[in-house]
Structure formats: C-alpha cells, structure tokens
Amino acid sequence: MAIAAARLKNMHLPEGFQAGATRAGIKPSGKLDLALLFGEVPLRWAYVATTNRAAAPCVLRDRDLYEQGSLLRALVVNAGNANAATGERGPGDNLRMAASAAERLGVPVETVLTASTGVIGVPLPVERIAFALPDLELGSDLQRFAEAIMTTDTRPKLAEASLPGGARVVGVAKGSGMIHPNMATMFAFLLTDADIPERALRRRWPEVIARTFNQVTVDGDTSTNDMAVLLSSGLKEVPDADSFWDAVETVARSLARQIAADGEGATKLITVRVRGAASDEEARIAARAVAGSPLWKAAVYGNDPNWGRVLAALGYSGARFHPERARIALQGFLLYDGAPLEYDAAACSRAMRKSEVIVEVDLSLGEGRGEAWGCDLTEGYVKINAEYTT
Amino acid sequence: MAIAAARLKNMHLPEGFQAGATRAGIKPSGKLDLALLFGEVPLRWAYVATTNRAAAPCVLRDRDLYEQGSLLRALVVNAGNANAATGERGPGDNLRMAASAAERLGVPVETVLTASTGVIGVPLPVERIAFALPDLELGSDLQRFAEAIMTTDTRPKLAEASLPGGARVVGVAKGSGMIHPNMATMFAFLLTDADIPERALRRRWPEVIARTFNQVTVDGDTSTNDMAVLLSSGLKEVPDADSFWDAVETVARSLARQIAADGEGATKLITVRVRGAASDEEARIAARAVAGSPLWKAAVYGNDPNWGRVLAALGYSGARFHPERARIALQGFLLYDGAPLEYDAAACSRAMRKSEVIVEVDLSLGEGRGEAWGCDLTEGYVKINAEYTT
Incomplete structure (x- = not known):
C-alpha cells in the first residue's frame, strides 16, 4: 500500500531522474524561474493538457510528441511568461527553448517536453533561457524545481508515496489562480521509477486526473498552458498495478488539495x-x-x-x-x-x-x-x- | 420605432395596470419589501424562470399556472426572503401569499403569480405579508414597486419604450448578485398595453431573453428564484409586431445592462x-x-x-x-x-x-x-x- 503523501522539503527523486533550477531573469522578481528535469534513461509518459482553444505553443508541441509516441529524456519549464498568444514567433521560441535544453543535456530535441507559465501575450525572452541553461546544475532533489515553477503560488507543492519493494511516486505542482476543471494555470509533474507499461500509464492517467486535478477549482477560469504529466523511468519492479495507481492517486490528490489551499488570496x-x-x-x-x-x-x-x-x-x-x-x-x-x-x-x-x-x-x-x-x-x-x- | 429606453423615476404604468408597495417587515432594514401589481383586465403573459433544480415554490407554482394557460390578474412579490429550501412548509406559505393577494384584490387565487427573493432556507414570514396586503395602496407608477423588489441592489431598475399609436412597454427589474445566464437572483417584469396575441408572446419572449437577460453575468451563480415575465393588458393596438418586439428588446436590454452595472460591489x-x-x-x-x-x-x-x-x-x-x-x-x-x-x-x-x-x-x-x-x-x-x- 502507498503511504500517505506529505508536504516534504528537499524531496529526493525516484531512481533515474535528476532535476535542477536556476534564475534566468524571466520573473521580474529575480527569483528561480527556469527548471529542468532529466531522465537518465528514456522515460515513459502520460500527458493531459488544457482544453483551451487558445492553447500555448508548448501544449501544441507536447501533444504532437505524445501522439508520435516518442519516449522522453527531459522536461524544461519556465515561469513568469506563458509564451501564449504571442503570434507567429511563439512556436519558434518554444522550439528554441526545447533545443537549448536538448543541447545542455546531449539528447535529441524531440525527447524534450516544454512547459511555460506566467503572463500571456508577451514574447518569451528565450535568449535568457538559452543563456541560463548551460550552467543549470542537476541534482537529486526537487525543492528548487518546485520553487522555480511557481507564479502567484505562495509555497511550493510537493508530495510523495512509496510502494512495497522500494518504487516511489513523487509529485510536484504549481498553480493558484486561473484554476478550474479541465486544467487551469496548473502544472503537475508526477515522477516514478515504477516499472509500468506505457500503455497502462496512458490509459489510466486521465482517470486519475478526473478524480483529482480536474476537481480543483479556484476561480472558474481555465488557462492556455496547463498540463499534468506522469513520467516513469521504469527502473523498479512493483508488486502489483493497483498499489501503483493507489500511490499515484494519493500523490495527485495531495497536490490537488495543496493547489486549492494555496488559491490566490485564499485563507481556507x-x-x-x-x-x-x-x-x-x-x-x-x-x-x-x-x-x-x-x-x-x-x-x-x-x-x-x-x-x-x-x-x-x-x-x-x-x-x-x-x-x-x-x-x-x-x-x-x-x-x-x-x-x-x-x-x-x-x-x-x-x-x-x-x-x-x-x-x-x-x-x-x-x-x-x-x-x-x-x-x-x-x-x-x-x-x-x-x-x-x- | 421604439424610442430609447431610459432610467426614469416615477414611471407611469401602461394602460390596464396598477401597482404599489409597502413595508411588511421582511427586510431587517425596514425598507419597502412587498410589491403588488394588478391587472384591471385579464393579462396575457409569457414566463421564463430559473433552470435551477432547487427552484423555489413560487417558481414551481408559477410554472404550473403557465402550463395551465390561465390569464393573470395580479403579481405579488416580496424581497428579503426567497422562500427557497424551506422544506414542506414552503409551498403552503407561497400559496398563502398568493391567496392573501387574491383576497386583497377580489380575484381568483389561480390568477395571482408569486415571486420571492432574498435569503434562502429561512421560513417565509407569510403572516406579515398577509397582514400588510390589505392596506397596500395601488397607483399608476412603478417607482415604489421597483424599490420594494430590491435586495442588494443599490438602485431601482426601470426602463420604457413607446410605440407609434401610444402603446408602451415598461420594465422593472432587480438583481445584482448570483447573476448568471439561465436566470440568476434576478426578476424582470415587463408590462405592456400592446395588443399582441398570447401565443406570440409565449413564442418570442424566450428569444428576447436569450439575447438580453441570459447575457448578463455577475458571478457565475444561478439562483433558485429567478424569473422574467412579460405581461400584456392588450388595450392598445400596435402598428406591427416588429416594432412591438423592438420595444420589448430595447427595454429588456436596458434592464440587463442596468443589472450588470449594479453587480454586487461593481464600479464598472x-x-x-x-x-x-x-x-x-x-x-x-x-x-x-x-x-x-x-x-x-x-x-x-x-x-x-x-x-x-x-x-x-x-x-x-x-x-x-x-x-x-x-x-x-x-x-x-x-x-x-x-x-x-x-x-x-x-x-x-x-x-x-x-x-x-x-x-x-x-x-x-x-x-x-x-x-x-x-x-x-x-x-x-x-x-x-x-x-x-x-
């Protein structure tokens, strides 16, 4: 059985993952705003994104990759700018962001997922991202990653659950305004080393989301950039699929509650x-x-x-x-x-x-x-x- | 053609109508809270009400009357208490309110429409309504009626349009919170002396509402008590149906804009x-x-x-x-x-x-x-x- 999720700091990653973050100068505050996740092995994944018709270039490209069925090696995320409604330059800037991360990690660009969040309608300062990525250090914990993806969040959102045999599910999320069913200005990334076939991940992930992230509502607005991604390195055996999905739902539910509790201006x-x-x-x-x-x-x-x-x-x-x-x-x-x-x-x-x-x-x-x-x-x-x- | 609607005070009623209001002690503020409309002749009518599954007894009874096709002689409205979610006593209290108005006017109870608005889940103080009705004075203007149906409104909402030949459309509305498409905590009553067949009123009134009251949104909440009613005494000929519907839409649109502008806390x-x-x-x-x-x-x-x-x-x-x-x-x-x-x-x-x-x-x-x-x-x-x- 999965153990209860908790809000942990410095949460260490499941096997096969590295993560890090840096300041690229996208947030006016100068805080952490660029985050990178690296798969030491090719990662199986499952993906659900916003239904908004004005979906951002990152969502459109990610969806294409998902339909092509390629395995992933990396995920690069920026906060402070959504690269949404930025016209013709939007898709190019998004690809440039993926390419910069691919170069930093030495992996093919089509194995790099992108996610942007922040203000809509302002061109992405992609040069700053390209400049910052080479020095971004990777490590074994998610804390800085969790901070870097925040926008109006007042605290990072982390949760984890462990399975018998040592496999783990670790989750990180952001979001506090423009939050509504069908994905809002929300990111959720769940990472696991559990060895689950990708077909099963793809089939059951939307079902978990229906009971967790799609049951969070802050203001009725749904955004252009949201996504919830489940990534698996497959390095650890699991006793049975049910306990794995229990763990995934426990983590997703904890993150959903953390997002709601940190709704913009919320006291309860x-x-x-x-x-x-x-x-x-x-x-x-x-x-x-x-x-x-x-x-x-x-x-x-x-x-x-x-x-x-x-x-x-x-x-x-x-x-x-x-x-x-x-x-x-x-x-x-x-x-x-x-x-x-x-x-x-x-x-x-x-x-x-x-x-x-x-x-x-x-x-x-x-x-x-x-x-x-x-x-x-x-x-x-x-x-x-x-x-x-x- | 209809002349532009305006926010008028002391608006006089179309021919065949009388109206009045009094203080029944339902609003804690002691303000006007009980309003009565009387048809000197039987009134044709068209009715649209909330789609809320927890619709109040007044809406349920009004709908029955509408389906039965009876002509109306009166409309009695209280503010300060919605008589919604009041359990088994709700329908009886609502009928008592209709009966008290029928007695005051000497008309059959099944010709009296009811409308209640205000707090949900508190029994209607119907004795106060029955006590106040006998002394409620009727006259030829809508001003006090418009004030009496207000809840959190900051100002009464009135509009009118005139037709060639002298027929008029006069409208009164209330509403400022819980306002959303599909009727919210909103009342709109449009009164006319134009001679239009009831079948036409019934057919086209929902079309006008789709373009006017259902395009107002204050907070995304829709309520248990809303209704929009079009009442005609039929005492004046109209040159053509189109100019009549233009006048109705002009008045409905003006009221819709007044409701939105007076949204709870609104500055714009x-x-x-x-x-x-x-x-x-x-x-x-x-x-x-x-x-x-x-x-x-x-x-x-x-x-x-x-x-x-x-x-x-x-x-x-x-x-x-x-x-x-x-x-x-x-x-x-x-x-x-x-x-x-x-x-x-x-x-x-x-x-x-x-x-x-x-x-x-x-x-x-x-x-x-x-x-x-x-x-x-x-x-x-x-x-x-x-x-x-x-």
Whole structure:
C-alpha cells in the first residue's frame, strides 16, 4: 500500500531522474524561474493538457510528441511568461527553448517536453533561457524545481508515496489562480521509477486526473498552458498495478488539495464531499459546483454557515437530485435534511474558523460519490488579480 | 420605432395596470419589501424562470399556472426572503401569499403569480405579508414597486419604450448578485398595453431573453428564484409586431445592462461584443465567457489592459475560433490581431477609467454576432457576500 503523501522539503527523486533550477531573469522578481528535469534513461509518459482553444505553443508541441509516441529524456519549464498568444514567433521560441535544453543535456530535441507559465501575450525572452541553461546544475532533489515553477503560488507543492519493494511516486505542482476543471494555470509533474507499461500509464492517467486535478477549482477560469504529466523511468519492479495507481492517486490528490489551499488570496481550503448521486460523475459535478460557487466561497471566508448557497449551487450544477431528499452538513453540523434544521449558528460559524472547511452532501438518489476542492474568495484574490501586469 | 429606453423615476404604468408597495417587515432594514401589481383586465403573459433544480415554490407554482394557460390578474412579490429550501412548509406559505393577494384584490387565487427573493432556507414570514396586503395602496407608477423588489441592489431598475399609436412597454427589474445566464437572483417584469396575441408572446419572449437577460453575468451563480415575465393588458393596438418586439428588446436590454452595472460591489459595467463567430449562439457564448471571467473582471477593476485574459476566456468558452486569426480591441485600442500589437498601455489603462469598459472581439470565422454584460470584480463583492446573513 502507498503511504500517505506529505508536504516534504528537499524531496529526493525516484531512481533515474535528476532535476535542477536556476534564475534566468524571466520573473521580474529575480527569483528561480527556469527548471529542468532529466531522465537518465528514456522515460515513459502520460500527458493531459488544457482544453483551451487558445492553447500555448508548448501544449501544441507536447501533444504532437505524445501522439508520435516518442519516449522522453527531459522536461524544461519556465515561469513568469506563458509564451501564449504571442503570434507567429511563439512556436519558434518554444522550439528554441526545447533545443537549448536538448543541447545542455546531449539528447535529441524531440525527447524534450516544454512547459511555460506566467503572463500571456508577451514574447518569451528565450535568449535568457538559452543563456541560463548551460550552467543549470542537476541534482537529486526537487525543492528548487518546485520553487522555480511557481507564479502567484505562495509555497511550493510537493508530495510523495512509496510502494512495497522500494518504487516511489513523487509529485510536484504549481498553480493558484486561473484554476478550474479541465486544467487551469496548473502544472503537475508526477515522477516514478515504477516499472509500468506505457500503455497502462496512458490509459489510466486521465482517470486519475478526473478524480483529482480536474476537481480543483479556484476561480472558474481555465488557462492556455496547463498540463499534468506522469513520467516513469521504469527502473523498479512493483508488486502489483493497483498499489501503483493507489500511490499515484494519493500523490495527485495531495497536490490537488495543496493547489486549492494555496488559491490566490485564499485563507481556507474548501473540501466538498458528495454521496448518493446518480453516478460518480454526477457526484463530482455537484461537488465542483459547490466548491466553485463565488457566493459560497465568500460565505466561507466570512465564516457564514449560509448553506442555502450550497443548495443553490447543487441546483445549478446539472446533477440530478430532489431538494426535499438532500442533506447538507457543514463541519459536522447537519444543517439541511430536506428542510432547514435548527442548529447553533454561532457554534457552526466558530467551527468554520479552520484552515479546512468540509461540506458533506448526500443527494439520497444513488451510489455516486465524488470530492472537489476549492478555497474561499477574499479581498486578496481581487487585489492579486487587479494588479498582476500593470 | 421604439424610442430609447431610459432610467426614469416615477414611471407611469401602461394602460390596464396598477401597482404599489409597502413595508411588511421582511427586510431587517425596514425598507419597502412587498410589491403588488394588478391587472384591471385579464393579462396575457409569457414566463421564463430559473433552470435551477432547487427552484423555489413560487417558481414551481408559477410554472404550473403557465402550463395551465390561465390569464393573470395580479403579481405579488416580496424581497428579503426567497422562500427557497424551506422544506414542506414552503409551498403552503407561497400559496398563502398568493391567496392573501387574491383576497386583497377580489380575484381568483389561480390568477395571482408569486415571486420571492432574498435569503434562502429561512421560513417565509407569510403572516406579515398577509397582514400588510390589505392596506397596500395601488397607483399608476412603478417607482415604489421597483424599490420594494430590491435586495442588494443599490438602485431601482426601470426602463420604457413607446410605440407609434401610444402603446408602451415598461420594465422593472432587480438583481445584482448570483447573476448568471439561465436566470440568476434576478426578476424582470415587463408590462405592456400592446395588443399582441398570447401565443406570440409565449413564442418570442424566450428569444428576447436569450439575447438580453441570459447575457448578463455577475458571478457565475444561478439562483433558485429567478424569473422574467412579460405581461400584456392588450388595450392598445400596435402598428406591427416588429416594432412591438423592438420595444420589448430595447427595454429588456436596458434592464440587463442596468443589472450588470449594479453587480454586487461593481464600479464598472463590462460590455463584450463578439462578431465573426460561427453563429450568433457561439458569439453569445464567447461574449459571456469574457464578461464572466473572474480574472478579466479583476483586471478591469484594476484598469489593467491584460487582454491575454480575454483570449484565454475566449479559448475556454467553447466557441470555435483560431487564435491566430482573432482580434481584440479594448476601449477602441486594437491590442491583438493574431499576435500582440504594440500599444500605449498607459493610455489604454487611462481609457479604462470609465463607468463602462467595452471589449470588442472579431473571431474572423463567420457572421455570428452577440453581446454580453458583466461588471468588474472588487473587494466590495467579497465584503457583501462574506457578511450577508450573519
């Protein structure tokens, strides 16, 4: 079985991987902004990216590589500039970034994945990337990599799980605004040395994402650059596929929660658990609607147990249910059971003054279960996004 | 032709209507909160209400009346309490409200429409409504009616248009939070004395709504109680149906813009015009995505011409287009034409310091056109909604 994921610092990489990061001068702050991952052996991979029609050149090129089925040797990531909506020069700049990383590592350019995140519509300063890459040092931990891919994140996001026999799954992610189902301004890279066939990786990775990263919502915006990638060096045997996928889901779920908790301006993680839906998919849809409702998010910020907003969000989610049979609990207080219940509003409000607010919903219709994560809506979100570029 | 709608005070009613309002003690503020509309003759009507599965008893009963095809004599509206998610007593309280109005006016209860708006999940203080109705005075203007239906609105919303021959269309609306396509916490009542067959009213009213009220978005939440109703006394002849529908659309569009401009915490109206889409419907979808993007709304608040967020919203809207052929203009500044253009960012930012910010998009794909309205996202929105009930 997988052990519980944890937020670790200086997390060491699975076998067959090296990573590093440097300052290329893309972020105006001068912080780490260029990250490189190297596979000592060819890496099997599985890839899911944004559905946005204005997808960035990195996403378009990565998708082509994925369709061609080539194994990977490297992943190069920059933060501070998304190289999206940059017109005709965008694809060329993106290829130049891949080529610079390929040269640094001595691998073919078609084995190098690219990922860019940051401001949209400003040409990528690719010369700075090309200049910085030769001196980028690789090592055995992910900490600097995790810091370099951050944009408005306030902390790096890392998680890991181990399998019997020593194989490991290690994950790193970024994202805090423009976060929504179908991938938002979010990167997630999961690395493993588990020996799993690439066909299995490709088939099951989207299923994990449906239950984890696609259940995170911060603001309803989905972006041009998001991707979630699972990379395997295949150097360690695993006892069985199930324990491997348990480990992958544990890590993905931990990263999803970390992303939601670090939503722009957030003071609280909102976890929504729905059961009794007609299907798991409808449960996830219902949970997402609640986690994403601006009115409910604002109420959570104000410690206001205004469960009517939860019911209203369930109502417009598209999930089937009958309000007269639904039940809603908040921080353990049952507030609605087909009709409003008497409860101690002051005590419930006090119970909301936690870093995590848990909403439990029973639609009393079927066996479907699902979870979603969001965060409260605060003045901080507005401030961050009103002042981003100018 | 219809004359332009205007925000008028003390707007007098079309022929065949009386209206009034009083204080029933439902709003904690003690303001006007109970409104009554009376038809001196039986009223033809057309009705569109929320798609929310947790629709309130007033919506469920109104829908039944609409399906039965009965003519109306009255509409009774309260603000301060939505009578939604109130369990088994909800429908009975709603019927009691209709019956009290019927008694006050001496008309059958099945000719009385009800509408409630306000907090969800708190039993309706229907005794106060029954107590207040007998003394509610009716008159010939809409001003007090418009004030009584307000919740977090900062101003009443009224509009009118006149037809050759003297027939008129007068509209009143409320709504500022929980506003989203498919009807949000929004009421719109359009009253006319134009002699139009009820079948025509029923057929074309949803088409007007698709271009007006369903193109307003404040926060992505849709509510349990919304409705838009068109009522006709039929006392005046109209020269032709087209000029009547022009007048209806002019009034509906004015009210839609007033609702968006008065969005909770808003300092600016955002108007998004899309052309060149594959169809009018796709143009409306694209416009709505931009008007509803929290990131773009926050940028507008900060006078930040961050057009990348417009492109990203177009990208996830679902409307078809090729980013390399799209064009985006903001307050008349062309910012993107398949690639970023050079522009004076400081001048464009200054141009955004207006009460209305206009985004124009050409998708360069087809002939589809559409418009949507929203408002900026401010700290005020968060404050209002974090402190609503407790």
